Amino acid sequence: MAHRVATEYVNANFNLTEAEMPKLLSLCETQLLRMQVFVLDNGNQEVVLDDDAGGETIRLTFERSNGRYRCVLSCRVVQPKLTNTLRKLVSFFKGDAVVNRIYHGFTMVYHYMAGAVVRIVECKGAEYRTVFEYSDTIGRLEHQFKLVFVEEEIRKIKNAVNELLDIRNQSVGSAQVREIDERLKYHSRLLFALEA
Structure with a gap:
C-alpha cells in the first residue's frame, strides 16, 4: 500500500455559527492536539493546532461577520x-475544498462540496484519471419525472382548450361565449406558466 507523503489543502473553506465554535474546539481536542485559541480585536478568532509528534503547526483564522465565522485555508x-x-473539520x-493527497509517484485529488467528496482524480505526471465522480441519480430521476408530469399537464390543458374552442364556435349565446372566454384565459395563463 502506498504511503502518503503529504496532504495539501487548496482553498479549503467552511462556515460556522458562533454556537458551533465550541463544537469545533471540542472536535480538535478529541484529536489529541495541542490547541491555542486567540480572540482578536475585531471579533475574529485564531485557532492554532500543534502536533507534538513532528512539531507541525496549523493556524485556522476565523473571520467573523454577521454572527458567523468563515475559515479559508491553504x-x-x-x-x-x-x-x-x-x-473532519471540512x-x-x-466545507468546500480541493485536497491533494500526495504519494510517491502520484497524487490523488479530492474535491469536496458541502462536506462530501464529489470527485477523486488520480494524477501521474501529465496523466489524469477520474477514479470517482458523484452523480445525483435520484435528483436526475426526480427532475425527469417532473418534466414528464409537466408535459402531461400541458397536453391535458391543450386538449381542454381545443374542446372549449369547439364549444365556443358552436354556441350562440353571448353569456356562454363570455364564460368560455374566461375559462380560455385561465387555461392560457396556466399554459404560459407550465411552458416557462
Missing part, C-alpha cells in the same frame, strides 16, 4: 493527526 500537512483533523462543517 496549507500543506504531513502529520496524520493534523491531516485527519482538517478532513466534512463536519460542510
